[in-house]
Amino acid sequence: MKIALAADHAGFEYKNYIFKYLSEKGHQIHDFGTYSSESCDYPDYIHPLSIAVENKEFDFGIIFCGSGEGVSITANKHAGIRCALCWQTDIARLTRQHNNSNIVAIPARFIAKELAQEIIDTFLSTEFDGGRHQTRINKIAKW
Secondary structure, three states, X not given: OEEEEEEOHHHHHHHXXXXXXXXXXXXXXXXXXXXXXXXXXXXXXXXXHHHHHHOOOOOEXXXXXXXXXXXXXXXXXXXXXXXXXXXXXXXXXXXXXXXXOOEEEEEOOOOOHHHHHHHHHHHHHOOOOOOHHHHHHHHXXXX
């Protein structure tokens, strides 16, 4: 699987942790930044990642910041992106099944790395249910 990662300074450590974890599982990973824990502006990294996922250069995106909110809001500015802020595995499962989300946002200041890893595993392994959910997704970009 081809997976894109990005984070701000608050999510930098989690991004690096997940980069190593997913690489060891054999996934092809691209790191869009940031590359340090110094304060930065997350849109500088989230917009390029979102464009790449939107253009189907990657199967999924995983993004990190302190709360997960700012990166999620930024990613969702892109018409082809359905980014979900996930802090539980059930939410990751449902957003894939019902929303066909293609980016997951992780709140690094609020969950343990091990839970982030479980959420990401769930997100990446859950299939979209299609059917009535596709009809709803088709209506998202019409407004």
